[in-house]
Amino acid sequence: EREVVAYDLSPMLYRWDGMESLASEASRDGKRVKVHLKVDTGMGRLGVPWKEAPQFMERLRQLPSLVVEGVASHLATADEDPEYAREQLQRLLWVVREVSKGQSKPLLHIANSAAVFTLPEAHLDLVRPGIALYGAHPSASFKALHPLPLEPVMTWKSKIADLKEHPPSSSISYGRTFVTSVPSRIAAVPVGYADGYPRCLSNKAQVLVRGRRAPVVGRVTMDWIMVDVTSIPDAEVGDEVILLGGGEGGISAEELSSWAETIPYEILCSAGMRSKRLYKG
Structure with missing residues (x-):
């Protein structure tokens, strides 16, 4: 008071x-x-x-x-x-x-x-x-019925910390839920469910590397995700990885929420305190 x-x-x-x-x-x-x-x-x-x-x-x-x-x-x-x-x-x-x-x-x-x-x-x-101020729709189904010219204002980023060449039949991350079928280039990215990146995105989500989409493979762990960058041969250690955002063709909150079987609100609220905040404008 x-x-x-x-x-x-x-x-x-x-x-x-x-x-x-x-x-x-x-x-x-x-x-x-x-x-x-x-x-x-x-x-x-x-x-x-x-x-x-x-x-x-x-x-x-x-x-x-x-x-x-x-x-x-x-x-x-x-x-x-x-x-x-x-x-x-x-x-x-x-x-x-x-x-x-x-x-x-x-x-x-x-x-x-x-x-x-x-x-x-x-x-x-x-x-x-509320959520419209972030440039997101209340849900993916709402967006399908009412596509609005909203501009997303939040981007969540990390970087490639390591890259490995894996032969076919290599298992990736806990539980061996993903096994390479061809020679693969796998990036380790330091973000995980301790940062608010949902574990249920294991083997479902995509990220942006050098402006191109790459799948999250294997289980999301506490501090790391693994990303298959085989189709992005110029990817290097230190490259920016966009988890959410990225402008036209980027990873939207609605898309992430549909992969996670939740709502965009939860995705936008999930980024943990270990993620550095940078406010623009």
Whole structure:
């Protein structure tokens, strides 16, 4: 609460004890803090249950050091089931009609990335894009239905640490899940599941080396992946390896997530703290 008041932030609140605590902190500083009320319209996670929100708002307005600037909710299925998303939207609109009787109407927001692009009726006063800010779609299936001109902004890189020539019938990595069928050139790349590169990408994923795709072969280990660069004869130790990103023709979050049988959100959140961050722009 101290930082919220000191920096004039507008928090999203959903518990009464949190609101009372913030109100007390604001009162001590002689300030009025703008807040947004989080309403649960069907996500089942955080928020005041939508049918209880009008009574909750009435109590909230009795705290003179807090000013209700907005009312918000979170969509559960905007990328999968737009009809349920519309039902959630109607619940939020009902709440706002109830709490606005004789009062000024607060700012409304419920749209996430999927709703920004597919549910214009959910745009209301504000929108809250998340994964779209990374230039990714909510899922590979969503991208197939709604291909958007998004520009990926995140790249995850490593380098070739070693190269070996392997004859046919050579097993690669733990468990011998990959065995060469022809003379092969295999690169060792220092990234693994301890860095957030999923083990389930073993024998599935691809990376970019010198602008060309190369398959990840054998099991992803704690600290290493093995990459078959046989088709890239000019690959050398020290070459950059792009795990995610790479521009046109690169490795997208949607593609990685489909190989890993997960969602792009998880891929984008997975890069561990051992990976050096470089922020541009």
